[in-house]
Amino acid sequence: MTETRLTLDEVMDLALAALGAAGADVTNANAIARTMWRAERDGAKSHGLFRAAGYCGAIRSGKANGRAAPTIASQEGAVIRMEGDNGFAPVAHMTGLPALAALAKTQGVAALAIRRCLHYAALWPEVETLTDQGLAAMAFTSSPPYVHMAGGRKRVFGTNPMAFGWPRPGKPPMIFDQASSLTARGEVMIAARDGHEAPQGAGVGPDGAPTTDPKAILSGAQSPFGDYKGAAIALMVDLLAGPLIGELTSLETGEQDVGEGPSIGGQLILAFAPERLGGADALAHGERLFEELLSEPGVRLPGGRRAAERSKTPEEGVLIPTSLYEEIRELT
Ligand code: NDP
Known part of the structure; x- marks a missing residue:
């Protein structure tokens, strides 16, 4: 290539x-x-x-909508509700994230519920926009159904990602951002295209039997990571980015939105002000944990790979x- x-x-x-x-x-x-x-x-x-x-x-x-003008529909207590105007999520974030950060700083915790937006990206960018402001944050979105429930074979959940970020003063934030399927859908599609096997545990065929044949998985269902534990995360994400904010479940997205590519739906983003919840020592306390974790050879924090790349690409x-x-x- x-x-x-x-x-x-x-x-x-x-x-x-x-x-x-x-x-x-x-x-x-x-x-x-x-x-x-x-x-x-x-x-x-x-x-x-x-x-x-x-x-x-x-x-x-x-x-x-490439000319979307997302609006804040309401702000009550610690909740901001936005209408995404059928645009891509980053457009809604331009207005929504500053409002969410300001509210979290006064309330201690705040939620941003975005309806009618298309999320076609990773979740860490919006989480990092918040950790850059000293806030801890979580983000959730769902997608059309590709993943089965533990014990099932039907496609019921999207690859439903979630991300969590923790600010680290003077250092890149700790952010994990992961799908709730064992493998990304694109990975299974590439394996099918190139004639490779999918990883063990990646999915089941139409008969419900576990398989590493990517074509069988594409016509069957992908598996959640960690069996019932990942399935529970996928279920949680479906509820948080769906019914909780007046949006579609993955199953409903599948019924209303056919085909690959960007899918319709919504997003929930939560922000927490550590000093308002845990006091002035909260971030320093977190640092003591990171120090302990990183003292072990072979350990790195989630987000560390991206930070290392970021230090090189402006030059290279x-x-x-x-x-x-x-x-x-x-x-x-
Ligand atoms: P990965 O499995 O590649 O990585 C998941 C997380 O684990 C990352 O935060 C990564 O940090 C961290 N990580 C990986 N290896 C280690 C390690 N050895 N030690 C510590 N942390 C580690 O991600 P996924 O394939 O599950 O998801 C990829 C992306 O796809 C996500 O950004 C997700 O938001 C996105 N996605 C979006 C969807 C949508 O509808 N918009 C649907 C599904 C997925 P690091 O980056 O530093 O390696």
Whole structure:
């Protein structure tokens, strides 16, 4: 595979040009392009420029609103409710996250419930926007059903990711951001395309029997990580990003939103002010735990890989497959 090296500025310019050509206005294009740019900067390739065609295709087809103007519908107590205007989630975050951070700082804890947005990205960018402001944060979104319940074989849950972040003064935050399926859907699709086996435990065939045949998994169901424990997380995410905020469950998304690519739905984001809950020592207390964990050889914190990449890419730029580069150039 031949690769093309781009500076981070070139990544941004390419993403902006593709989104603009697809019909996104400047605000939408900037918010979405910056999300892909952050992923490329951090070596999170699956949510970088690889997603450009999906974003642009959804805007061109009218499935996503490239001129979305998300609004805060209400703010009562510690809850902010937003209408995403059928745009991509990063556009809603531009208004929603500053409001959420301000509320969490006064209330100690606050929730942002975004309805009618398409989440086609990783969750760590919004969590990190909050940890950068000294807040702990969690984020949840669901997607069309690909994953079975423990003991079942039917597709009932999306790959339903969740993320949790903890601020570390003067250091990159600790952020984990993970799907509740054992493997990403894209990984199973790539295995099917390339004729490889899927990892053990990745899914079941249409008969419900565990298999490593990726084609059987694609026509059957992916498995949650950790059997019933991961299934419980997938269930929780489905409820938090669905019924709790007046949005769709994964099953309902599957009924109303066919096909691959960005799916309709919502997002719940929670923010916590450590000093309001645990007192002035809360973050220092967390640091003592991290110090203990990191004293063991072979241990790193979640988010550490991205932070290491981020220290290199401003100088070195990023490598993307030349075929991907050409595909995006054709979109501009
Ligand atoms: P991974 O399994 O690659 O990583 C999950 C987390 O584990 C990351 O925070 C990672 O940190 C951390 N981690 C990995 N290895 C270690 C280690 N050895 N020690 C400590 N921490 C470690 O992620 P997934 O494949 O589950 O998910 C990938 C992405 O896909 C996520 O960003 C998720 O939000 C996104 N997604 C989005 C969906 C949507 O609908 N929008 C649907 C499903 C997934 P690090 O990054 O530092 O390696």
